[in-house]
Amino acid sequence: xxxxxxxxxxxxxxxxxxxxCPQGIELQSPAPRLDITDRAKVRQTVQDLRPDVIxxxxxxxxxxxxxxDAEQAMAVNADAVEGLAQxxxxxxxxxxHVSTDFVFGASNGAPFDEQAPVAPVSVYGRTKLAGEQxxxxxxxxxxxxxxxxxxxxxxxxxxxxxxxxxxxATGKVGVIADQTGSPTWANALARALWRAATxxxxxxxxxxxxxxxxxxxxxxxxxxxxxxLGLIDREVAVTPLTTEQYPTPAARPHYSVLExxxxxxxxxxxxxxxxxxxxxxxxxxx
Numbered sequence: 001x002x003x004x005x006x007x008x009x010x011x012x013x014x015x016x017x018x019x020x021c022p023q024g025i026e027l028q029s030p031a032p033r034l035d036i037t038d039r040a041k042v043r044q045t046v047q048d049l050r051p052d053v054i055x056x057x058x059x060x061x062x063x064x065x066x067x068x069d070a071e072q073a074m075a076v077n078a079d080a081v082e083g084l085a086q087x088x089x090x091x092x093x094x095x096x097h098v099s100t101d102f103v104f105g106a107s108n109g110a111p112f113d114e115q116a117p118v119a120p121v122s123v124y125g126r127t128k129l130a131g132e133q134x135x136x137x138x139x140x141x142x143x144x145x146x147x148x149x150x151x152x153x154x155x156x157x158x159x160x161x162x163x164x165x166x167x168x169a170t171g172k173v174g175v176i177a178d179q180t181g182s183p184t185w186a187n188a189l190a191r192a193l194w195r196a197a198t199x200x201x202x203x204x205x206x207x208x209x210x211x212x213x214x215x216x217x218x219x220x221x222x223x224x225x226x227x228x229l230g231l232i233d234r235e236v237a238v239t240p241l242t243t244e245q246y247p248t249p250a251a252r253p254h255y256s257v258l259e260x261x262x263x264x265x266x267x268x269x270x271x272x273x274x275x276x277x278x279x280x281x282x283x284x285x286x
Contacts, residue, residue, distance in 0.1 A: 003197060004028040004051035004093075006036050006084065007058035012156035013098065014057045016190035022198070037075045039083035046087040053197045054088050055096045056081065059128075063102070064249040066124040073123055078130035085138040094142050095135065096197050098189075101149035101181060101208075101256035103129040111259040114147075114204040122250040132204070144201040146193060146263075149208050149256060150218070153186035154284040159215070163222045164285075167236040177216035177240035181256045182208035185277035195267040205266060206258035209274030216240045218274075225279050229286050 003025050007014045021027055028049045036042055036058045046054070060066060060076035081097065088095045104112050105119030120126045132145050152158035166173050184207070192207040213221070219238050226232040243252070264270045 001053060001198070002026045002028055002049070002051045003053045003055060004046070004049050005055045005057055006034065007056070008033065010156065011057060012153035012158060012186045013151065013190060015155040016153055016186040017055060017057060017193065020187060020190045020194060022194055025194075036080040036084060039080075039086075042080075042083050043087045043090070046091045046093065050091055051093050053094045053096060053200075054084065055193055055197060056084055057098060059098065060124070063122060063124045063252075066122065066127065067249040070123045070127070073127045074130065077124075077127035078134060081131040082134045082138065085135055085143065089139060089142070094197070094200050095139055095144075096193055096201075097131070097135050097143060097145045098193070099132050099145050099147045100125065100128045101147060101258055102253065103132065103147065104253055104256050107253070107255040109255060111257040112206075113259040114206060114262060121253060124250060136204075141202060142200075144196050145204045146189075146196060147204065147206050147258060148184050148189055149181045149258060150183045151186050151189060152183065152281065154281055155186075159218070160222055160278070160281065163219050164226060164231060167223060167226070167232050168234075171234050172237040172239070173219060174239040174241045174246070175216045175219040176243055176246055177214045178242050179252055179254055180212055180214050182210070182212055182258065183218050183274040183278065184208040185274075185281050187281070188271060188277055192263070192267060192269060192271075195269050199267065201266060205263040206260055207263055207271065208258050208260065209277050210260065210271045211273045211275070212257050213274060221275055221278060222282075225275075225282050229282055231282060231285055
């Protein structure tokens with residue numbers, strides 16, 4: 001099976017997709033690196049490569065910057081998805097697309113299933129939702145959208161590595177405690193995407209680490225696990241903050257836990273608890 005992965009090879013998900021690639025997969029990488037907003041180049045690249053599956057790991061992910069850069073966020077997260085879907089359709093390729101928990105807004109405190117009403121509260125969330133909608137419109141039977149959340153890896157920039165740096169540098173950190181979700185190791189997400197690609201899954205799936213946490217809970221766990229592994233050499237004061245105490249340009253959903261049961265059944269693959277995955281990722285840094 002020939003698979004073309006979009007996005008920068010410096011990105012954490014792209015990196016994990018490469019190193020978790022199953023046997024029997026031929027990875028295709030265009031040179032130079034493809035700008036997915038260039039529809040003509042995307043179409044030509046897909047025609048030249050003729051992949052069986054395209055995994056779209058490219059995205060505009062700077063949530064706060066998107067508030068003042070909405071045009072570019074829409075270009076990458078929605079318009080480029082349209083061009084990619086058109087090219088995939090012409091080539092007969094199956095498209096695996098990655099989306100986000102940020103398509104959801106207010107919650108009743110129960111995990112969001114795949115059919116839950118969407119109501120994004122940020123530009124980033126609206127652009128990702130627009131990408132989902134165009135994908136389902138153009139490729140209803142030959143694509144799958146996999147929503148995820150709070151992604152981290154030993155590679156690239158992310159919350160876990162930021163916490164390690166700040167904790168080691170200052171011995172204290174304040175972290176928001178009233179936003180709840182599910183941390184997701186990019187390695188586990190990559191394996192789920194490979195399952196979806198191999199099975200030619202369709203529709204919408206949800207994949208995160210199992211269990212829930214606030215950002216504060218996540219930071220406390222990072223400190224505890226990193227201390228055990230010798231990645232932090234001091235006790236760190238982790239202080240819970242409210243969203244109001246740590247204002248950001250973009251609003252965040254206060255609760256964005258995703259229901260995972262359908263995905264586990266569909267892929268025949270269950271997520272590990274997020275803390276177990278965190279421990280595995282931190283071991284890679286030792």
